[in-house]
Amino acid sequence: MNMVQYDAPAIEKKWQARWAMANSFAASSDRTKPKYYVLEMFPYPSGRIHMGHVRNYTLGDVVARFRRAKGFNVLHPMGWDAFGLPAENAAIERGAHPGSWTRDNIASMRSQLKSMGLAYDWDREFATCDPNYYQHEQLMFLKFFEKGLAYRKESWVNWDPEENTVLANEQVVDGRGWRSGAIVERRRLSQWFLKITKYADELLAAIETLERWPDRVRLMQHNWIGKSEGARVKFRLSSDTVPIDAIEVFTTRPDTLFGASFIAVAANHPLALFLGESNRDAADFLVECARLGTSQALVETAEKRGFDTGLSAEHPLLAGRKLPIHIANFVLMEYGTGAIFGCPAHDQRDLDFARAYNLPVTPVVLPPDVNQNEFKIIQEAYTGPGKLINSGDWDGLDLEAGKQAAINALEAVGAGSAETTFRLRDWGVSRQRYWGCPIPIIYCDNCGAVPVPVKDLPVTLPEDVDFSKPGNPLANHPSWKNTSCPSCGNAAIREQDTFDTFFESSWYFLRYADPKSALGFSKEAAAYWLPVDQYIGGVEHAVLHLLYSRFFTRALSEVGYLDLGEPFAGLMTQGMVCHQTYQDRNGKWLFPTEVTRNGNDWRHCKTGETVKAGRIEKMSKSKRNVVDPEIIIESYGADTARLFMLSDSPPERDMEWTEAGVEGASRFLKRVYRMANDNTLPTIGTPPPTDGEGMELVRTTHKAIYGMSQDIEGFRLNRAVAQLHTLANAIANTKGESPSIAAARRFAVETLVQLIAPLTPHIAEELWETLGHQTMLADSTWPTANERLIADNIIEIGVQVNGKLRDTILLARDCTKQEAEGAALASPTIIRYLEDRVPKRVIVVPNRIINVVV
RNA sequence: GCGGCCGUGGCGGAAUUGGUAGACGCGCAGCGUUGAGGUCGCUGUGGGCUAACCCCCGUGGAAGUUCGAGUCUUCUCGGCCGCACCA
Numbered sequence: 001m002n003m004v005q006y007d008a009p010a011i012e013k014k015w016q017a018r019w020a021m022a023n024s025f026a027a028s029s030d031r032t033k034p035k036y037y038v039l040e041m042f043p044y045p046s047g048r049i050h051m052g053h054v055r056n057y058t059l060g061d062v063v064a065r066f067r068r069a070k071g072f073n074v075l076h077p078m079g080w081d082a083f084g085l086p087a088e089n090a091a092i093e094r095g096a097h098p099g100s101w102t103r104d105n106i107a108s109m110r111s112q113l114k115s116m117g118l119a120y121d122w123d124r125e126f127a128t129c130d131p132n133y134y135q136h137e138q139l140m141f142l143k144f145f146e147k148g149l150a151y152r153k154e155s156w157v158n159w160d161p162e163e164n165t166v167l168a169n170e171q172v173v174d175g176r177g178w179r180s181g182a183i184v185e186r187r188r189l190s191q192w193f194l195k196i197t198k199y200a201d202e203l204l205a206a207i208e209t210l211e212r213w214p215d216r217v218r219l220m221q222h223n224w225i226g227k228s229e230g231a232r233v234k235f236r237l238s239s240d241t242v243p244i245d246a247i248e249v250f251t252t253r254p255d256t257l258f259g260a261s262f263i264a265v266a267a268n269h270p271l272a273l274f275l276g277e278s279n280r281d282a283a284d285f286l287v288e289c290a291r292l293g294t295s296q297a298l299v300e301t302a303e304k305r306g307f308d309t310g311l312s313a314e315h316p317l318l319a320g321r322k323l324p325i326h327i328a329n330f331v332l333m334e335y336g337t338g339a340i341f342g343c344p345a346h347d348q349r350d351l352d353f354a355r356a357y358n359l360p361v362t363p364v365v366l367p368p369d370v371n372q373n374e375f376k377i378i379q380e381a382y383t384g385p386g387k388l389i390n391s392g393d394w395d396g397l398d399l400e401a402g403k404q405a406a407i408n409a410l411e412a413v414g415a416g417s418a419e420t421t422f423r424l425r426d427w428g429v430s431r432q433r434y435w436g437c438p439i440p441i442i443y444c445d446n447c448g449a450v451p452v453p454v455k456d457l458p459v460t461l462p463e464d465v466d467f468s469k470p471g472n473p474l475a476n477h478p479s480w481k482n483t484s485c486p487s488c489g490n491a492a493i494r495e496q497d498t499f500d501t502f503f504e505s506s507w508y509f510l511r512y513a514d515p516k517s518a519l520g521f522s523k524e525a526a527a528y529w530l531p532v533d534q535y536i537g538g539v540e541h542a543v544l545h546l547l548y549s550r551f552f553t554r555a556l557s558e559v560g561y562l563d564l565g566e567p568f569a570g571l572m573t574q575g576m577v578c579h580q581t582y583q584d585r586n587g588k589w590l591f592p593t594e595v596t597r598n599g600n601d602w603r604h605c606k607t608g609e610t611v612k613a614g615r616i617e618k619m620s621k622s623k624r625n626v627v628d629p630e631i632i633i634e635s636y637g638a639d640t641a642r643l644f645m646l647s648d649s650p651p652e653r654d655m656e657w658t659e660a661g662v663e664g665a666s667r668f669l670k671r672v673y674r675m676a677n678d679n680t681l682p683t684i685g686t687p688p689p690t691d692g693e694g695m696e697l698v699r700t701t702h703k704a705i706y707g708m709s710q711d712i713e714g715f716r717l718n719r720a721v722a723q724l725h726t727l728a729n730a731i732a733n734t735k736g737e738s739p740s741i742a743a744a745r746r747f748a749v750e751t752l753v754q755l756i757a758p759l760t761p762h763i764a765e766e767l768w769e770t771l772g773h774q775t776m777l778a779d780s781t782w783p784t785a786n787e788r789l790i791a792d793n794i795i796e797i798g799v800q801v802n803g804k805l806r807d808t809i810l811l812a813r814d815c816t817k818q819e820a821e822g823a824a825l826a827s828p829t830i831i832r833y834l835e836d837r838v839p840k841r842v843i844v845v846p847n848r849i850i851n852v853v854v
Numbered sequence: 855g856c857g858g859c860c861g862u863g864g865c866g867g868a869a870u871u872g873g874u875a876g877a878c879g880c881g882c883a884g885c886g887u888u889g890a891g892g893u894c895g896c897u898g899u900g901g902g903c904u905a906a907c908c909c910c911c912g913u914g915g916a917a918g919u920u921c922g923a924g925u926c927u928u929c930u931c932g933g934c935c936g937c938a939c940c941a
């Protein structure tokens with residue numbers, strides 16, 4: 001046996017250089033080959049890769065290398081989602097310029113990624129903060145604007161009065177700005193929107209066609225779009241002391257109209273705002289609601305609170321019935337019409353509200369098999385099916401018929417009609433930030449909002465910006481915003497907002513198809529490469545990024561860029577990488593590198609103090625339960641890190657990073673390394689045996705090829721790793737020196753090296769060379785399983801008596817049911833179990849199981 | 855609140871989708887190799903009863919459907935995730 005040591009760092013550097021020299025992973029321009037587009041969600045260049053990246057890109061790399069070996073023309077690119085808030089925070093906190101900070105980060109992350117040995121076509125790399133990238137989206141925006149897909153309207157934002165800036169929901173903590181601590185206000189700002197709601201129905205319907213997406217993501221998108229069918233109902237105000245004569249309400253339950261006992265409007269409903277101007281108490285209540293924030297989860301779990309306006313509205317179908325109008329904290333202006341009618345008997349929120357404010361509760365739906373006299377609503381609203389009661393002519397109708405009757409009745413009196421609403425709202429793309437793509441619009445006192453002429457694109461960001469003053473640096477810049485109106489020539493000012501960074505990520509997958517194109521991308525390249533065959537990323541993007549991208553491909557198609565509906569044919573959402581947490585006795589979080597373990601005793605490496613080992617949680621800087629991929633790669637090698645990432649848990653599930661697991665992966669690679677360095681193996685070119693003692697190993701090898709291929713295609717990569725272990729065990733367990741066995745061992749080892757290549761490419765490439773090959777494994781084709789050799793001729797079958805396993809017998813594969821039954825009943829063990837009883841039935845599932853029923 | 859996911863050995867997880875539960879790995883134990891430790895190799899490892907076999911129990915809990923349930927149905931307990939400006 002050759003005693004060569006597995007030197008991962010040396011091997012990895014060697015093959016990374018060779019692949020780069022040969023440009024091994026460049027996508028070919030040959031359009032006759034079948035294509036395969038593998039894409040991982042591109043990273044924000046935070047400066048260092050973390051284990052989540054390692055997992056994401058390893059998964060993508062396995063797919064890319066596997067497809068390449070299967071003969072596809074693979075596109076597997078990488079780039080940088082380079083605009084965003086952290087760069088501005090760095091500028092504020094450390095005085096770094098966002099541009100140079102970002103470029104430095106990209107440089108260090110690129111070299112970290114390269115050390116992982118990922119099969120990227122690096123020639124297609126780009127960063128979205130480069131004007132060469134964002135100029136194209138400025139043109140896209142102008143085309144959207146031309147077509148009415150982009151428009152301006154006022155909307156509400158979280159405003160930090162101290163920093164003079166708009167805050168993201170996550171930057172609002174307990175109603176205060178995260179950095180300033182100032183109480184956040186809600187403000188109306190004029191902002192740009194993209195008309196995603198135009199495609200609401202289509203985006204919803206097409207979810208059905210996304211067969212290779214996880215169900216949960218499809219469901220989340222379905223719920224996000226939130227289509228509701230119901231009716232719009234107009235309630236006329238009883239008095240004319242306010243300049244509003246009716247409140248329009250959207251309801252999914254027009255059938256419960258006779259159970260209405262109040263009207264509630266959102267705190268930012270026009271009526272509420274009007275009252276807030278003249279009524280001190282109302283104003284106070286509105287301020288209180290504003291403090292609650294905009295998140296639906298908060299709104300719906302908060303205590304139901306309201307303000308009685310003293311006004312009332314007429315029931316549209318019941319002459320003389322007056323409904324009091326309240327302002328309520330649980331009504332959202334953003335959904336429906338910003339006003340509801342409350343039917344406490346059949347909606348829990350309405351009931352909670354009615355109990356708190358002493359409003360009547362009239363049941364109008366009687367559950368099946370319940371006596372009307374006994375039916376009482378106490379603390380729980382009834383939302384199930386039933387027949388209408390207390391509803392005049394509609395009594396006795398089921399709910400569907402009741403809805404139709406209600407709509408007919410409303411239409412007859414001109415008080416309403418059927419309506420469908422969506423939860424989905426248009427996408428606000430304006431951000432009051434510096435580090436984003438400038439919105440190419442000029443405001444002129446005479447001409448209004450005028451597009452920047454195409455010849456003047458791109459509108460680039462000024463470099464000399466000052467982050468020491470609060471507010472948007474673009475707005476604070478002394479001269480950048482001053483320009484002249486393209487249409488009348490008068491002095492005018494530029495739009496100072498930039499795009500939401502989801503704008504960049506909504507079309508980057510198209511840019512990769514043709515990254516040097518002067519058009520952004522050519523129609524021809526997009527037609528060949530798109531859709532993405534396999535997209536991989538975190539489930540945190542399940543809704544927004546993916547939905548915006550789906551919208552973008554449609555919108556870009558509408559304005560002539562391409563002809564595509566769905567951008568991502570296959571989607572895999574990977575789980576998080578977790579690690580145990582540690583705290584010292586003061587509760588301070590400790591890094592795993594600061595802790596040593598001895599059985600169940602955890603101690604601080606330096607002080608020797610006892611450490612509390614806590615829950616296994618997602619790796620996060622705040623809890624310090626992070627492991628730096630760079631250190632793992634330096635000490636064990638990228639192949640070990642990659643292998644462990646794939647080994648233990650299914651890709652879609654959360655995994656736990658453990659030292660023991662890394663050791664295990666490393667051990668396996670060393671074992672494979674030794675197997676291939678066995679100098680007793682026959683020379684290259686020795687064919688696998690066709691008979692003799694070696695056949696069992698040959699068959700096992702074919703089973704491994706088959707299983708591995710199936711498992712990679714099905715993304716069962718933890719099982720794929722298990723296949724490799726099984727094959728390695730079989731090689732180790734095959735003893736003997738006969739020519740048949742030696743030839744089989746050579747075949748098995750060589751195949752093992754091929755099969756492991758998508759997972760741990762460096763060691764595979766090295767061993768391929770060790771085994772005598774002159775060409776690179778990266779250029780060789782995937783082995784094919786001989787199906788004839790996979791199926792065993794004799795199989796072991798379980799025999800049950802009354803469903804309990806009692807014996808196993810050996811049977812010829814695909815034998816007849818009669819033969820199987822005969823063999824089972826002839827088994828001495830089964831005879832003993834049957835005693836003298838006569839089998840009533842014998843169920844034979846061919847090649848699976850036999851069940852004797854007595 | 856609304857919607858969803860997950861509960862299988864000491865641990866991560868397999869189970870051809872209703873057909874022999876626990877593949878593969880980690881851990882642990884024993885033996886061998888080694889100057890010792892580690893590496894490496896072999897063997898064992900769900901629980902109970904056993905000298906061993908046999909047998910009994912076993913997929914969070916309870917019921918149901920079925921010849922047969924980890925898998926399907928209903929209820930229940932526990933853990934986790936998402937809900938519109940972080941990326």
